[in-house]
Amino acid sequence: MAKTGGARREHDVGLLDRAARAEDASGKTLADWHSRYDRWLSAQIRRRFSGQSGEDITQETWLRMAALDGIDAIRHPKAFLLRVASNLALGQVRRGAVAERFTAMTPTVAHADSDQLETVFFRQMVLDLPQPLRDVFLLSRVGGLTNSQIADQLGISPKTVEWRMTRALARCAAQIRR
Numbered sequence: 556m557a558k559t560g561g562a563r564r565e566h567d568v569g570l571l572d573r574a575a576r577a578e579d580a581s582g583k584t585l586a587d588w589h590s591r592y593d594r595w596l597s598a599q600i601r602r603r604f605s606g607q608s609g610e611d612i613t614q615e616t617w618l619r620m621a622a623l624d625g626i627d628a629i630r631h632p633k634a635f636l637l638r639v640a641s642n643l644a645l646g647q648v649r650r651g652a653v654a655e656r657f658t659a660m661t662p663t664v665a666h667a668d669s670d671q672l673e674t675v676f677f678r679q680m681v682l683d684l685p686q687p688l689r690d691v692f693l694l695s696r697v698g699g700l701t702n703s704q705i706a707d708q709l710g711i712s713p714k715t716v717e718w719r720m721t722r723a724l725a726r727c728a729a730q731i732r733r
Contacts, residue, residue: 585621588632593617596636604644612647616640642710649708650690657681657697680730688723691716 596616600609616639620626629635658678684692694705695716702720706713 585617585626588620588626589617592632592636595633596640599637600640608644608647612640612643615643619643646709650686650693653690653693653698657693680727683730684723684726688719688726691719692723692727695720 593613597609597613600613600616603609604612616636619639620636626632681689681692690709691705694700694708695702700708702713702716705716709716
């Protein structure tokens with residue numbers, strides 16, 4: 556979702572290939588899970604979410620599964636896959652809500668053209684940030700969340716939140732200097 560085009564697909568295929576080659580203790584691989592549950596998962600997600608969003612959630616679910624060690628410990632694969640997909644969908648909804656709040660909170664100034672240009676500039680500057688950086692920036696600056704709260708909400712470490720925030724602020728500062 557954050558990356559687009561061929562580079563994203565190559566990265567995704569590489570992750571799935573590595574996961575498919577790495578067998579766990581039970582002899583089941585992610586490839587086995589994928590061949591057994593992919594159609595079912597796609598149908599479940601399609602019933603719950605819109606077309607492109609559903610496809611993105613399905614793909615991201617399998618990528619999350621590829622990052623897991625020891626899928627043999629999962630006793631109810633369908634429930635687990637559906638929970639991962641639901642959590643991803645909830646994250647998308649939250650990010651959308653934060654973006655809407657940011658748009659709503661951005662001051663609209665009608666008395667001077669320069670203020671309007673600044674507002675458009677800052678709004679575009681934030682929207683031009685890569686999705687992971689933008690999510691952290693908006694949750695921090697607009698949502699008022701702490702690094703720990705952001706980490707919990709996005710499922711990443713607080714250090715990753717700190718790194719992403721630093722990168723987001725650096726990119727914003729570079730845009731302002733131009």
